[in-house]
Amino acid sequence: MAGVTSPKRVLLAKPRGYCAGVDRAVQTVEKALELYGPPVYVRKEIVHNKHVVNTLRNRGAIFVDENEEVPEGSIVVFSAHGVAPEVHEQAKARSLKAIDATCPLVTKVHVEARRFAADDYDILLIGHEGHEEVVGTTGEAPAHIQLVDGPDSVDKVQVRDPSKVVWLSQTTLSVDETMQTVHKLKQRLPLLQSPPSDDICYATQNRQQVVKEIAPECDVMLVVGSKNSSNSVRMVEVAIAAGARAGHLIDFAHEIDEAWVAGAQTVGVSSGASVPEELVMEVLDWLVERGFTDVSEVTTAQERLTFSLPQELKRDMKAAEAARAAAQA
């Protein structure tokens, strides 16, 4: 039997893990803790990853659901998923110092929503009901936006003028499923316009693309990511649709069930956009201990994008530096 003599394989997907928006959001909280000292309040999970949230909590971040839970005058960071304009207003009313860590690629969708709403379009927002990003984007123009939660929701869509409709989407969806939804929408609304540029972000697309490429060779695909991480959940779905015999989402290596890999010759490994690399390395160690010693990285794209920290934080960091320099002079 091949499995007895030849080393068992791991195909490690690249790109995987942190995207530019997550990196910026996590750094925002870290720098805010350094600059202002704890506690720093964070509205919602800064990114959808258990390990990241717990690490920041241990360093003095306090995670809350709403601004009302933040003491007046405190510092609050808004998460990478974005917030509705009313959340900024509430923060102002409570005299909170708000630092907005919304990913610039989510902000881009907010700007599109505002622009099409100002032109009196009906906006069909493809996304998952209740997801923070969808709530935030909808808040930009609630009277103009209706949610389309996958192909099965298309029949419910009602528009005022079929010649003035545009679709936008959440940034972390399955590319293929979104196109199915759009296709179905276009059958009902032939004049439906598309967003000016892709709303599904580069990181989501790249992570799905490499998973698709390796999936046909995989007996099982392990995706490191949290259950509330939309892009991570989609990666497991994409892997199975592309031919992986099985797929599992895990937060940590210790969650892997021995039975999942018992008969496997090739295991695919990747991680969602909010997952630190150390968690992937722990999964690789776990697999190596079980004979999966032949590890090859499969690369389908190089990512170089970075985002600078929020302006409001950079301003305060600069002022603190200037004050330090003046004190030393």
Ligand code: SF4
């Ligand atoms: S997944 Fe995409 S939209 Fe979300 S934070 Fe990362 S880069 Fe931004």
